[in-house]
Amino acid sequence: MNLYTSLTLRYLKENKKRTIVTIVGIILSTALICGVGNIFESFMDYQIRETIANNGDFHATFHDIKKDDLDKITKSAGISKSALSDNLGYAKLSEEKLNLVQVRAFDNTAFKGYQMKLKEGKLPTNSNEIVLSERAMPLINKKIGDKITLNIGNRIDKNGKYIEISILDDNETIVDGRNKDFKIVGIINKPQNDIGNDVVSGITYLDIKEQSNNDTLNVAISANEPSEIYEIATKISKNLGLKVVSSDDSGVAYENLLFNEELLILEAASAYSNINEAIYIILFIVITLVVACTIATVYNAFSISISERKKQFGILNSIGTTKSQVMKLVLLEAIVVSIIGIPLGLVTGTFVIDLVFKLIQSLFNSSIVATMNLRVVYKPYIIIGSAVIVLLTIIVSAILPALNAAKTSPLEAIKNSSSLKVGKVKDSKLIRALFKTEGVLAYKNLKRNKKKFRITLFSLIISVVIFISFSGFVELFAKASEVNNGIVNYDVRLWKSGIVEDDKIINDLNKVNGIKKISVSNTYGIGLDVKEGNINKEYKELIDKNFSKNNKNGETIYNFNPMQNTFQFTGDKDIEALELKTGSFDKETAIKENGIILRNKSYYKELGKKAEIALTNYKVGDAIDAYDISRDEDGNEVKKPIKLKVLATTEDLLPGNKYATYMGIDFITYNEVGSELGYDINSRDIYINSDKTENTRKALKEIGKKYGYDVYDEVEQALKVEQSIMAIKIFVYGFVILISLVSIANIVNTISTNINLRKREFAIIKSIGVTPGGFNRMIYLESFLYGALALVYGVPIGLGIDVLVNKTTGYVIQLGIILPWNAVLISVVGIFVITFVASYIPMKKINKENIIENIRQESI
Numbered sequence: 001m002n003l004y005t006s007l008t009l010r011y012l013k014e015n016k017k018r019t020i021v022t023i024v025g026i027i028l029s030t031a032l033i034c035g036v037g038n039i040f041e042s043f044m045d046y047q048i049r050e051t052i053a054n055n056g057d058f059h060a061t062f063h064d065i066k067k068d069d070l071d072k073i074t075k076s077a078g079i080s081k082s083a084l085s086d087n088l089g090y091a092k093l094s095e096e097k098l099n100l101v102q103v104r105a106f107d108n109t110a111f112k113g114y115q116m117k118l119k120e121g122k123l124p125t126n127s128n129e130i131v132l133s134e135r136a137m138p139l140i141n142k143k144i145g146d147k148i149t150l151n152i153g154n155r156i157d158k159n160g161k162y163i164e165i166s167i168l169d170d171n172e173t174i175v176d177g178r179n180k181d182f183k184i185v186g187i188i189n190k191p192q193n194d195i196g197n198d199v200v201s202g203i204t205y206l207d208i209k210e211q212s213n214n215d216t217l218n219v220a221i222s223a224n225e226p227s228e229i230y231e232i233a234t235k236i237s238k239n240l241g242l243k244v245v246s247s248d249d250s251g252v253a254y255e256n257l258l259f260n261e262e263l264l265i266l267e268a269a270s271a272y273s274n275i276n277e278a279i280y281i282i283l284f285i286v287i288t289l290v291v292a293c294t295i296a297t298v299y300n301a302f303s304i305s306i307s308e309r310k311k312q313f314g315i316l317n318s319i320g321t322t323k324s325q326v327m328k329l330v331l332l333e334a335i336v337v338s339i340i341g342i343p344l345g346l347v348t349g350t351f352v353i354d355l356v357f358k359l360i361q362s363l364f365n366s367s368i369v370a371t372m373n374l375r376v377v378y379k380p381y382i383i384i385g386s387a388v389i390v391l392l393t394i395i396v397s398a399i400l401p402a403l404n405a406a407k408t409s410p411l412e413a414i415k416n417s418s419s420l421k422v423g424k425v426k427d428s429k430l431i432r433a434l435f436k437t438e439g440v441l442a443y444k445n446l447k448r449n450k451k452k453f454r455i456t457l458f459s460l461i462i463s464v465v466i467f468i469s470f471s472g473f474v475e476l477f478a479k480a481s482e483v484n485n486g487i488v489n490y491d492v493r494l495w496k497s498g499i500v501e502d503d504k505i506i507n508d509l510n511k512v513n514g515i516k517k518i519s520v521s522n523t524y525g526i527g528l529d530v531k532e533g534n535i536n537k538e539y540k541e542l543i544d545k546n547f548s549k550n551n552k553n554g555e556t557i558y559n560f561n562p563m564q565n566t567f568q569f570t571g572d573k574d575i576e577a578l579e580l581k582t583g584s585f586d587k588e589t590a591i592k593e594n595g596i597i598l599r600n601k602s603y604y605k606e607l608g609k610k611a612e613i614a615l616t617n618y619k620v621g622d623a624i625d626a627y628d629i630s631r632d633e634d635g636n637e638v639k640k641p642i643k644l645k646v647l648a649t650t651e652d653l654l655p656g657n658k659y660a661t662y663m664g665i666d667f668i669t670y671n672e673v674g675s676e677l678g679y680d681i682n683s684r685d686i687y688i689n690s691d692k693t694e695n696t697r698k699a700l701k702e703i704g705k706k707y708g709y710d711v712y713d714e715v716e717q718a719l720k721v722e723q724s725i726m727a728i729k730i731f732v733y734g735f736v737i738l739i740s741l742v743s744i745a746n747i748v749n750t751i752s753t754n755i756n757l758r759k760r761e762f763a764i765i766k767s768i769g770v771t772p773g774g775f776n777r778m779i780y781l782e783s784f785l786y787g788a789l790a791l792v793y794g795v796p797i798g799l800g801i802d803v804l805v806n807k808t809t810g811y812v813i814q815l816g817i818i819l820p821w822n823a824v825l826i827s828v829v830g831i832f833v834i835t836f837v838a839s840y841i842p843m844k845k846i847n848k849e850n851i852i853e854n855i856r857q858e859s860i
Helices: 003-014 016-055 067-074 108-113 226-240 261-266 273-307 310-318 323-363 368-372 380-407 410-415 429-448 450-485 504-509 537-546 572-577 587-593 671-676 694-706 715-756 759-767 772-809 821-848 851-856
Strands: 060-066 079-092 100-106 118-121 129-133 147-156 173-188 199-205 216-223 244-248 251-254 257-259 492-495 515-520 522-525 527-531 548-552 555-560 566-570 580-583 595-599 602-606 609-613 623-631 637-650 666-670 685-690 710-713
Touching: 003 016, 003 323, 016 261, 016 273, 016 323, 016 380, 016 715, 060 067, 060 226, 067 079, 067 216, 067 226, 079 108, 079 173, 100 108, 100 147, 108 216, 173 199, 216 226, 226 251, 226 257, 226 261, 273 380, 273 450, 273 772, 310 323, 323 380, 450 715, 450 772, 450 821, 492 694, 504 515, 504 685, 504 694, 515 572, 522 671, 566 671, 572 666, 587 595, 587 637, 587 666, 587 671, 666 671, 685 694, 694 710, 715 772, 715 821, 759 772, 759 851, 772 821
Parallel strands: 100 199, 129 173, 566 666, 595 637
Antiparallel strands: 060 216, 060 257, 079 100, 079 147, 079 216, 118 173, 129 199, 147 173, 244 251, 492 685, 492 710, 515 685, 522 566, 527 555, 527 623, 548 555, 580 637, 595 666, 602 609, 623 637
8 A cells, every 4th residue: 555545545534524424425416417317217218118008119100001012111221120000990899889899900010019918818810800908898798709790891970071089979870881700819908099988999910911902001110210210201102102291391291101209209209300409408407407416516525625624735745745746645535435435326326216116116006106117227328427427526526626725835725724815804784784793703704715605605506406497397397298198187977968857966976985076067169259459469370370350340350269169167166176367256246247267278289399378368357259159940050149258267177178178268157157148057968086996987887877878987098197197296206306305415514514614713703702692693694694695596597497498398398487486485495494404513513512622623
């Protein structure tokens, strides 16, 4: 062991507390970067697995391709795999029921790629075998091994138009039917497109040898490199001679060609540059903040340590030690603590998160969290990158203060006074007026130790910025998830066509124990004549494209037709449950003035972008010119004007509404208002939020059958949305908690270490007559000034970053500005509590120590 190693190890052993504090700082910093990286990769892994489970693992699909042209697709360069499928048509499951089965045919690759998972039995191996969705089996008196005959044809409505949606039309029929006998060989888990029980899935085997040359099939493909799929698909489309549908900055769209955009976005291969740019900008901001937090934590630990060792370096310089030898000592110390701290940090950041996921699934084994299959994804680049970033930070954090110490003359270093401002320090009249003498001493202590003050303040600011900004990310992503996936506000729907004579069904439903909430909704279309002055100018160009307009008495009037807007009538409990943004709403005024609650948020979607926008600038007190369309006895259209008054506004959706109305406006009011206006108010459409248990679902089906209602069990769909939101919250809140813990540890470490290193200074202050109470107030006020200044800088910066992320996200999902005001309040309270605790613990210890011994002390 050489002299440098001996001196370094001896110093680390003799200063165990400081060494432990430094190593803990390194462990936390390494765990932060590694943990954040693992959380991000795990979240992306979960999202990709869910997207593949819902939409398949293919990147693009060509529809209605002739058998003769299949080779032009499947043998194209750059294709990793291809799958064949065919939509055979629809058939009634039985003569007694209205429910339909959509029959499709898959080859082996399609079964695997579309994630068809068996619940029982086996997959079909020939065109005479079929597997049925688990939703289909309760609708037929069949089991695995039985034969079933299906009359497969096309669905058309009363106007002869083809129907493809998974919801039954009262007047639809099946045409061009052809009988086909199948043997039921298996039951599969409910596919994504099985929304309710109206239309369920049946899948048979596609044997390419049985297809004629003129038969058309669907071909799904995956590319070796996802980012190349657009170029590959374009070449194939040209070879097939497909018609160009549209052309824009993102590329050319061809008929019969669809891309799996959700999967491509997650694989950072989307053609829409705005999506890729938004992802990269947000990732850059997150990485920058995390690295800044790491630098603050590690730099604090080293700079405070080395700054307080200037005297030691001065003595070494005075006996002939060169600058390079001092640097070797510092670097060796950095390497030693790195060898201990970085591996422990990597282990903490990698395996602790895995343990947390397993604990979550263990503790919530009966909830939807346990079914989410959360797992930590280990990526070598995260482990290596985390180690490199922390090591570089340690080296820089050690070298910079060491260089400064090496430049200081031996005499100044031995005095250890170069960090203090010599001479008169300016007073602050405001501080003196507010906090008296103790406040002035606290203020001057900060001013005379500028380097320590800046280091500590920087650490506090970073902590505030990170907490506010990441809390803002949580709120933003939660809102984006609502717009993208919809909200969950019911899980079972009861609906009855025809005349509903009474509300006896409601009484029976109220007797079911597992029901949390019952909502009866009556929704009608309503037209609007909107004056140009009431149009939101920000979206005027979009409104001009989507709405007709005419001139009336010299004024431009926009026609929002009844198909675009909703007039929703509901009961007292649902009205009371709405969170009003402005105004107030009571039944008496609503009936008297045709009062409504305005929901002025519309859903809008275009290629590569979604938005929730306000089409009008209506506010509380405004009158709205609405109208209703009906038919007279001769079938002529009759337009009935209705004058409405805005009494309140909200952004909430009534149960039964998953999304905002597409390019329209919602009006919500009491059932009694609807009755006064002549609308039929009944219990035809009932939405229920239940405990989602099997017994409750069974009871609801029995009640529905008793009163002739169709029961739409959407529990699994509700669980799916809840699961998606829960996943986002687990990952993002885990991220915020991890950041917060590191930030708190950093603040406590910085302030408490700073106070401990000033024992001699505090002892001198006490020796000149400062009372224990005055001394305590001075320390508390010093911590208060740190906290106040950290908030002055940290809050605007944190909110500024949130605004930037809001603007960036707006390129993909436009939500307006969402700011985390609750997080700001928590920061204000939290920073003062944490700085108080960080000051109180070391100060209590110092007050018990001997003043003379501390004056004699040179270092801790």
